[in-house]
Amino acid sequence: MNTTFWIQLLGVIFGLGMTYFTFVRYKRKELSKSxxxxxxxxxxxxxxxxxxxxxxxxxxxxxxxxxxxxxxVVVGFFVLLSLCFYNYNSMKRIEKxxxxxxxxxxxxxxxxxxxSPNHDNFxx
Amino acid sequence: MADFGVxxxxxxxxxxxxxxxxxKKYIPNIIIVDDGSTDNTFExxxxxxxxxxxxxxxxxxxxxxxxxxxxxxKKGAKRIVVLDGDGQHEPKEIPRFLEALKENEMVFSHRKExxxxxxxxxxxxxxxxxxxxxxxxxxxxxxxxGYRAFTAEAYQKIRWSASDYYIETEMIxxxxxxxxxxxxxxxxxxxxxxxKGTTVIDGxxxxxxxxxxxxxx
Numbered sequence: 001m002n003t004t005f006w007i008q009l010l011g012v013i014f015g016l017g018m019t020y021f022t023f024v025r026y027k028r029k030e031l032s033k034s035x036x037x038x039x040x041x042x043x044x045x046x047x048x049x050x051x052x053x054x055x056x057x058x059x060x061x062x063x064x065x066x067x068x069x070x071x072x073v074v075v076g077f078f079v080l081l082s083l084c085f086y087n088y089n090s091m092k093r094i095e096k097x098x099x100x101x102x103x104x105x106x107x108x109x110x111x112x113x114x115x116s117p118n119h120d121n122f123x124x
Numbered sequence: 125m126a127d128f129g130v131x132x133x134x135x136x137x138x139x140x141x142x143x144x145x146x147x148k149k150y151i152p153n154i155i156i157v158d159d160g161s162t163d164n165t166f167e168x169x170x171x172x173x174x175x176x177x178x179x180x181x182x183x184x185x186x187x188x189x190x191x192x193x194x195x196x197x198k199k200g201a202k203r204i205v206v207l208d209g210d211g212q213h214e215p216k217e218i219p220r221f222l223e224a225l226k227e228n229e230m231v232f233s234h235r236k237e238x239x240x241x242x243x244x245x246x247x248x249x250x251x252x253x254x255x256x257x258x259x260x261x262x263x264x265x266x267x268x269x270g271y272r273a274f275t276a277e278a279y280q281k282i283r284w285s286a287s288d289y290y291i292e293t294e295m296i297x298x299x300x301x302x303x304x305x306x307x308x309x310x311x312x313x314x315x316x317x318x319x320k321g322t323t324v325i326d327g328x329x330x331x332x333x334x335x336x337x338x339x340x341x
Contacts, residue, residue, distance in 0.1 A: 102180055103183070
């Protein structure tokens, strides 16, 4: 058994695992049908590429990568950076929405509004 | 002239009573903004005859101050004094702020040399003061001291977007940009809890935000 076999095996196991988790999320109605299909498509591509990595050779060869694995590492890095950027923006958007909501709630439903008994007699 | 004191608080059930009672001696209208406290801060403040607003979740000092100042403006404030709710700022200084506001649109304060000030805070403050002075062309002796006062007109010009500790710096940047007439007064500061307030991480974030703001505007 060479190293490539174990990497392929790990890829397939990971893909199958993620397929299962995606399915569970869909059944719990945490994912819409389109989201479910997009993610399942991603895992299917991952499993397919793990089983037959040579199908990527026409893309990898012109880019002069020494090994297929190098190509996966570089692409994986780009995907991770894009996800980081996407998550960062989503988080900022949600933070802003929460802030607007909480401040609005505080201003509209102020719970106590009193003045001190000697307020009218206040002298600067 | 309608003067308002705005005090943001977060988990300050032990200090808030003293701060409110002391502040009441110097300013007629007080707005407390409880920024998602999990202790009895809200209940304690509510019993002391002041306006208390509550954020259902903790948003940060900047957001709490904005809520308080917006409410003050809604109630017809002409001058606003902002101070911390942890007892670090002495309410007895308020008349000096109001006096200085007669000739200025905004009053900043700077903490007097104090041996109790943690060394890391001293170094961090000096560094942030220098960077903000160079970037925004406004020389503030203590850029991180939150005890400040401004007129209602000035507030509309400096109304910040930061929800965290960057608020102090953003205020300075906006005041510099708007060309507000300002002055600085020295104040006494009490350091009660060294684990509260701005941390080193906050300091790094503040410097990074300053640089980003300078580059983008």
